[in-house]
Amino acid sequence: MSAPVSAPVYNRVALIGLGLIASSMFWAMKRAGLAGEVTGYARSEETRETARRIGLCDRVCDSAPEAVEGADLVVLCVPVGAMGAVAAEIAPALAPGATVTDVGSVKRHVIDAVAPHLPDGVHFVPAHPLAGTEHSGPESGFAELFDNRWSLLVPVEGSAPEAVAKLRALWEGMGANVDEMDADHHDLVLAVTSHAPHLIAYTMVGVADDLRRVTDSEVIKYSAAGFRDFTRIAASDPTMWRDVFLTNKDATLEILGRFTEELFALQRAIRTGDGDHLHDYFTRTRAIRRGIIEAGQDTAAPDFGRGAPST
Numbered sequence: 527m528s529a530p531v532s533a534p535v536y537n538r539v540a541l542i543g544l545g546l547i548a549s550s551m552f553w554a555m556k557r558a559g560l561a562g563e564v565t566g567y568a569r570s571e572e573t574r575e576t577a578r579r580i581g582l583c584d585r586v587c588d589s590a591p592e593a594v595e596g597a598d599l600v601v602l603c604v605p606v607g608a609m610g611a612v613a614a615e616i617a618p619a620l621a622p623g624a625t626v627t628d629v630g631s632v633k634r635h636v637i638d639a640v641a642p643h644l645p646d647g648v649h650f651v652p653a654h655p656l657a658g659t660e661h662s663g664p665e666s667g668f669a670e671l672f673d674n675r676w677s678l679l680v681p682v683e684g685s686a687p688e689a690v691a692k693l694r695a696l697w698e699g700m701g702a703n704v705d706e707m708d709a710d711h712h713d714l715v716l717a718v719t720s721h722a723p724h725l726i727a728y729t730m731v732g733v734a735d736d737l738r739r740v741t742d743s744e745v746i747k748y749s750a751a752g753f754r755d756f757t758r759i760a761a762s763d764p765t766m767w768r769d770v771f772l773t774n775k776d777a778t779l780e781i782l783g784r785f786t787e788e789l790f791a792l793q794r795a796i797r798t799g800d801g802d803h804l805h806d807y808f809t810r811t812r813a814i815r816r817g818i819i820e821a822g823q824d825t826a827a828p829d830f831g832r833g834a835p836s837t
């Protein structure tokens with residue numbers, strides 16, 4: 527747990543969109559005293575009501591412009607495809623000198639969609655926390671989500687160094703490790719580490735669903751670790767992931783092209799009985815897993831530390 531800081535990094539933070547990431551940010555900011563006041567807005571009355579009921583945000587507003595009024599940091603926490611429209615809606619209400627950031631999983635598209643709406647004198651520092659779960663909505667957040675996870679800052683041309691430094695302090699205060707990255711490189715890295723793997727998981731679960739020779743109840747009953755991990759990933763929010771693929775098209779297609787080539791090579795090795803090829807390949811991939819554990823980004827415990835499956 528991060529130690530509380532003596533002074534808030536921002537006097538007023540506005541969270542636009544109140545789902546998993548926004549609610550986790552709120553609880554993490556509260557844990558460390560990083561913001562004087564946090565206002566929030568979500569488009570549906572239902573989410574705003576839930577937020578009020580659970581004490582998510584110091585003040586829940588009924589419009590996005592009202593929430594950003596007087597804020598020195600505005601965080602866009604909506605699906606990537608909705609960022610542009612939200613930026614257009616709040617632009618006239620932004621305070622001079624405010625920083626606008628976002629948490630979207632794709633960066634080039636968000637920059638192109640948001641930047642044109644922001645008035646002069648407002649800083650724009652896009653960001654992306656590499657932390658999440660398959661759950662969504664205002665009740666899914668928790669203060670520890672970002673602890674020891676990476677948050678990538680993707681400054682745009684002209685991002686003021688002081689604005690970047692303050693946002694870095696906020697993410698560090700919320701427990702994250704922070705790096706800076708260029709938008710296109712970010713989108714390629716995430717296509718490899720997150721976007722293509724999600725698509726593969728969605729596909730594998732879809733295949734199991736389609737395969738009529740193995741019944742759904744058998745798939746559920748006998749699901750071994752590999753498949754169970756796929757189902758967890760494939761339970762992720764459909765809107766968020768639809769937007770990720772629509773907006774990180776080129777990088778995802780590049781990685782999927784490479785994936786298909788490798789898959790064909792492995793398929794061929796299986797058909798021709800080329801055990802050396804399979805063994806060499808699996809030895810190389812095992813080293814990557816070791817690297818992730820050594821970097822402290824996962825546990826080496828068997829079955830990812832979850833314990834034995836109940837059935």
Ligand code: NAP
Nearest residue numbers: 543544545546547569570573604606608630631658662663
């Ligand atoms: P979430 O839990 O599904 O919450 C999304 C929020 O956005 C909700 O408050 C929703 O409002 C609002 N929203 C949805 N569609 C909208 C639209 N068209 N216009 C305005 N508001 C809209 O989502 P999340 O997981 O927090 O994700 C938010 C952002 O973080 C996304 O850009 C995502 O790419 C990024 N991200 C997600 C993860 C992850 O693992 N989940 C990790 C890193 C980054 P209502 O509740 O009123 O419907």
